[in-house]
Amino acid sequence: MSFLNGILNRLTSQSHSVDVLSNKPHANHGVKIGYAKINGEKIEIKTTQWDNIYQLGNCGKFTLSAEVIAHRSSDGEMLIGHHYLESLSRMYQEWKNDNLQLMRGISSNHFSWNGIVLDEKVVSEGTNEFPGATMGGSASCWVPTSIASDEHALQTSTSIALGNHNSTMYECINAAHPQENVLLGMVLTFHAGENKSLPVHFLNAGEILLKGPVEKKHFEISHLVISKPSDPTGFQALSYSGESWDKDLMPAALYDPNDTYADSGKEMTRDWMAKSAVKVSSLINPMDKITSADL
Structure with missing residues (x-):
């Protein structure tokens, strides 16, 4: 006692x-x-x-x-x-009803990208089981998300999916250097509930944690974040329902937010951008068949 x-x-x-x-x-x-x-x-x-x-x-x-x-x-x-009551009450009710949906934006150069696309699994920074803040090298196994029923949830996750790309990647959303359909990131949608096996943690109104690694049965890639220079933002979230993630999507882009790799990094990034745009274009217009020469 x-x-x-x-x-x-x-x-x-x-x-x-x-x-x-x-x-x-x-x-x-x-x-x-x-x-x-x-x-x-x-x-x-x-x-x-x-x-x-x-x-x-x-x-x-x-x-x-x-x-x-x-x-x-x-x-x-x-x-x-x-400050927490409305979000917690709504989340708990959705969880009790087995229809809690949570979202997470992932940039195409994020460390977890290949695990998602190739292994169909979402991992966080480490294996620490304490459900605390997940940023700043916490080595946590928990994955940060937000409640999908929040106002502007998709817009927020889409913006997060832009990530820490290098200056070359960001050129594609600039009207001065327009490039359509470059794969900037993705939005994941997770499913949790009282009768499902995925543990959830209410950290605060803006960050809900899921215990990782999260298997494919608990989530899908619901949107692809692609460049669209004609849009005022320069990008858009494209609904996606594909199952062959390793075939539809590119492996991770170069992580080089500070342009450390200089000219070689720019060349690698531009090559990746061109190939990702071909793949995305084929998803939007299935009649545009991809050839080996395109990749």
């Missing part, structure tokens, strides 16, 4: 706020510490193996960060912070 009392003492501190504690794992998990009201329903909140990560409900596949809890009342109710 000393562990549980310690958790409850922290939740009922004089400031009535929840401390965000260390990510040190411990064995005392699955202990009920309160409840939250979400969409009018009382949902148990339990400990996990991590001090600052809580389990929502009983199945163990939906967790949230301690910072989401703003206050704990004397009867055990743990109030969700108002």
